[in-house]
Amino acid sequence: MxxxxxxxxxxxxxxxxxxxxxxxxxxxxxxxxxxxxxxxxxxxxxxxxxxxxxxxxxxxxxxxxxxxxxxxxxxxxxxxxxxxxxxxxxxxxxxxxxxxxxxxxxxxxxxxxxxxxxxxxxxxxxxxxxxxxxxxxxxxxxxxxxxxxxxxxxxxxxxxxxxxxxxxxxxxQAPQILREVTRIKVAVGVLVESQGLTLEAAEQQLSQAARRAGVSEAALAERIISGSAYAEREEE
Known part of the structure; x- marks a missing residue:
């Protein structure tokens, strides 16, 4: 097979x-x-x-x-x-x-x-x-x-x-699911670095924020990553 x-x-x-x-x-x-x-x-x-x-x-x-x-x-x-x-x-x-x-x-x-x-x-x-x-x-x-x-x-x-x-x-659906999981992990890393959070706290913050905003964690993760990239460009 x-x-x-x-x-x-x-x-x-x-x-x-x-x-x-x-x-x-x-x-x-x-x-x-x-x-x-x-x-x-x-x-x-x-x-x-x-x-x-x-x-x-x-x-x-x-x-x-x-x-x-x-x-x-x-x-x-x-x-x-x-x-x-x-x-x-x-x-x-x-x-x-x-x-x-x-x-x-x-x-x-x-x-x-x-x-x-x-x-x-x-x-x-x-x-x-x-x-x-x-x-x-x-x-x-x-x-x-x-x-x-x-x-x-x-x-x-x-x-x-x-x-x-x-x-x-x-x-x-596996590739898309795993792609979203990967982006969520990247976004969590951004929160850890930018806000000085622990990994667990960053994951919880992302999850809660997504729930309150009525969007998926993957969608919010993309916003976080995009915002971080924009901030880095502004600093250059």
Missing amino acids: EPIPETSEAVDEFGPFEPDLLERLQDKARHVRELVPACVGLSLASREHGVTFTVVATDEEIAALDGAQYLDSGPCVESVKAEQVLEYTADDFFQESSWQLFALSTAAAGISSTLTLPILKEAQVVGSVNLYAASPQAFTGHHEGIAEIFHAWAPAAVANADLGFATRGTAQ
């Missing part, structure tokens, strides 16, 4: 957040594919950075998977034969519920099942991993194995919550 362009951009421009993040993510994806050959994508969400990174199957991998569907008369083929969307029942998944039915109605092309697992570190949830597959029961029986790959918690696994592959859209 390969990273989507925005994931590569986010890591290249603002990383590395962790050593060899992309390489390790792709390595984990390879291990997942060994367990679940029908897996066509996965998204790793970082709670610390507030962003999501996504890798997806290449065109060649998708073509090979499509070929396997035709050879094996898989779900995509059966759906075409019936000229209708196949119905998913409680037997297909853990339990039928309203969010699953909604997910099915907005499913992304080629996504027939998903698996979401929380990632733990010292008993604290630090992120999550969402996996996407092109066959309905691809992840059945593999929760523990996948959890081991990502140091996730298998008992909290949720099936088919994101058949629309929404995390890919979230991952596409």
Whole structure:
């Protein structure tokens, strides 16, 4: 699997957040594919950075998977034969519920099942991993194995919550999110230097000022940075 362009951009421009993040993510994806050959994508969400990174199957991998569907008369083929969307029942998944039915109605092309697992570190949830597959029961029986790959918690696994592959859209926002985070940090630095504040006090001041002004912290940060640059030019 390969990273989507925005994931590569986010890591290249603002990383590395962790050593060899992309390489390790792709390595984990390879291990997942060994367990679940029908897996066509996965998204790793970082709670610390507030962003999501996504890798997806290449065109060649998708073509090979499509070929396997035709050879094996898989779900995509059966759906075409019936000229209708196949119905998913409680037997297909853990339990039928309203969010699953909604997910099915907005499913992304080629996504027939998903698996979401929380990632733990010292008993604290630090992120999550969402996996996407092109066959309905691809992840059945593999929760523990996948959890081991990502140091996730298998008992909290949720099936088919994101058949629309929404995390890919979230991952596409990563560069902008990280750009704003970077500018906020610069603005906090300006406040620390110009007003003699501690880092914590400067962060709090920026947050409170933005809230009172009814603007985002990122927008206020840009004003602070612009004002500081103007003041420096005036002094020259």
